[in-house]
Amino acid sequence: MHCLYFLTLSLLFSNPTQAQPSANDSTSREAGYSTELDKRHGFLGIPFDTPLTSFKELHLVRTQEQEQVYRKKAERKAVGEATIKYVDYYFYKGKLSAVQVHAVNDLKNKAAWMELLKTAYQVAPSTVLNNSEDSPGGSYFWHGKHTHINYSAYSGKDLSIYVSCADITAEKACDRVTRVKRAAEKL
Numbered sequence: 001m002h003c004l005y006f007l008t009l010s011l012l013f014s015n016p017t018q019a020q021p022s023a024n025d026s027t028s029r030e031a032g033y034s035t036e037l038d039k040r041h042g043f044l045g046i047p048f049d050t051p052l053t054s055f056k057e058l059h060l061v062r063t064q065e066q067e068q069v070y071r072k073k074a075e076r077k078a079v080g081e082a083t084i085k086y087v088d089y090y091f092y093k094g095k096l097s098a099v100q101v102h103a104v105n106d107l108k109n110k111a112a113w114m115e116l117l118k119t120a121y122q123v124a125p126s127t128v129l130n131n132s133e134d135s136p137g138g139s140y141f142w143h144g145k146h147t148h149i150n151y152s153a154y155s156g157k158d159l160s161i162y163v164s165c166a167d168i169t170a171e172k173a174c175d176r177v178t179r180v181k182r183a184a185e186k187l
Helices: 002-012 035-040 107-121 166-185
Strands: 058-064 067-072 086-092 095-103 137-143 147-154 159-165
Touching: 035 107, 035 147, 086 166, 095 166, 107 137, 107 147, 107 159, 147 166, 159 166
Parallel strands: none
Antiparallel strands: 058 067, 067 086, 086 095, 095 159, 137 147, 147 159
16 A cells, blocks of 8 residues: 555656755755655646647636636546545646646545645645634645645635646746736836
């Protein structure tokens, strides 16, 4: 059973070709920081920046600003003991920029995903945010230099694991600022 669990972890987010920060890098001592994120830099063996044309059986779910969100017609239903409802694949300028796993938000599944992520990235997440009586649950974060994960579990909502490419996120932000400036110049 443990072998299957660790095999699943090794396949979860893998792309070993990305550069790594040195062990002396100050960010490596931050809570939630993991060099494993940058090693894998993707989702289930699919690296970020992969062109949309490389994917099969995706259907468009929605477009938001300059980003398109797709889903696979047949997605795997579990990673180890952690279950999946569906996965959204985000594309910016035709390249994979982020992936959002939606899962059942129950105690067993939350614990399975948390254990899976802690083991895969070899570090506990950074501090819990937004935990209140009105919205029980919380958000946990892991980050590398090029990849970020946000794990959110709030009452009444799906469990969400959002894995994103920091470089494309920064590019989107710069592009948005440029669009706003151009629009403001026309006023």
